[in-house]
Structures are given as structure tokens and as C-alpha cells.
Amino acid sequence: MTPTSLAEQQIDDQWRKLPKLKKDLDTSQQPDIFWHKVKQFEEFSLVAQFMLNILALPNSNAECERVFSPINDTRTKNRNRLITETIKGNMLAKQAICRHGGNCVNFLPTDKMLKSFTSEIYKKWEAIDSDSD
Structure with missing residues (x-):
């Protein structure tokens, strides 16, 4: 899927750079805690906010x-x-x-x-x- 806007491209770029940061974070944490900590790094704030927004969506009806x-x-x-x-x-x-x-x-x-x-x-x-x- 190709990004269609600047924000989507920035999120995609941050996602691709994320493995570099992964070494500094505990990936065994709860997803919301993990992404909140990632959000503290300014260069990953968009992808972290995007993931936190996804986690806020209801997963059932x-x-x-x-x-x-x-x-x-x-x-x-x-x-x-x-x-x-x-x-x-x-x-x-x-x-x-x-x-x-x-x-x-x-x-x-x-x-x-x-x-x-x-x-x-x-x-x-x-x-x-x-x-x-």
C-alpha cells in the first residue's frame, strides 16, 4: 500500500526506522505502555500516536x-x-x-x-x- 499523504509517508518512514530504537525499549511490555514510551522520542511521535489511536479502537461489537x-x-x-x-x-x-x-x-x-x-x-x-x- 502506497502512502497518499505527507502524514502517511512520515508514519511509514518512522515505522521503517523503528527497529533501530527497538533495542532501547522493552518489547515485552503491554502495547499501550510500549507505544507511550516510543512517543517520548520526537522522531517516532507520529507512528506512536497512530498506534495508540489504533489501540483505542474497539476490537469487537x-x-x-x-x-x-x-x-x-x-x-x-x-x-x-x-x-x-x-x-x-x-x-x-x-x-x-x-x-x-x-x-x-x-x-x-x-x-x-x-x-x-x-x-x-x-x-x-x-x-x-x-x-x-
Whole structure:
């Protein structure tokens, strides 16, 4: 692969000169520690920063899966007409209950919550649902 910019060329040049410096560094260290020490040498700062940036990238999609799994549990074949706001509300409610160490058995809604559970909330959602059709 040929470098296409000056910065890429400088990183490539520093990478090729790196074996000279390697003798002065402990290559058995953790990668982030190794590259942080390499960055201390000004002539290798670009390649070191590039490598540190690469190390910062997520190496899996586990975080995305942690979000989509509960969504798929909520939006099932029988509940496929749920709108995004309903799913979002369901997930936020679950997170709030768990954050306070509770569960669906011992959760006690506040008076404000109980007062807001009236037939008016259905009218509001019906209006939103009809707008999206």
C-alpha cells in the first residue's frame, strides 16, 4: 500500500526506522505502555500516536450487542408493531429500576408516576402514531 499523504509517508518512514530504537525499549511490555514510551522520542511521535489511536479502537461489537439484545427481547414476533418511543421507554424504565437496585417485584412507583398513568397518555400516543402513518 502506497502512502497518499505527507502524514502517511512520515508514519511509514518512522515505522521503517523503528527497529533501530527497538533495542532501547522493552518489547515485552503491554502495547499501550510500549507505544507511550516510543512517543517520548520526537522522531517516532507520529507512528506512536497512530498506534495508540489504533489501540483505542474497539476490537469487537460486544457493546452494540449489549444494546440490541434487550431491544430484540422487547420487540418480538408478537410485539412487532411497537414504535421506537415505546421500546426506548421500556429500556429506560428497566435501566432506572436496575440502577436503584430494584426489580419488577419490589419496585414502588412514585405518586407522580401513578398520577401520570391515565387514559390521557394513550390519546397522546394515538396522535403520534397516526402522524407516523
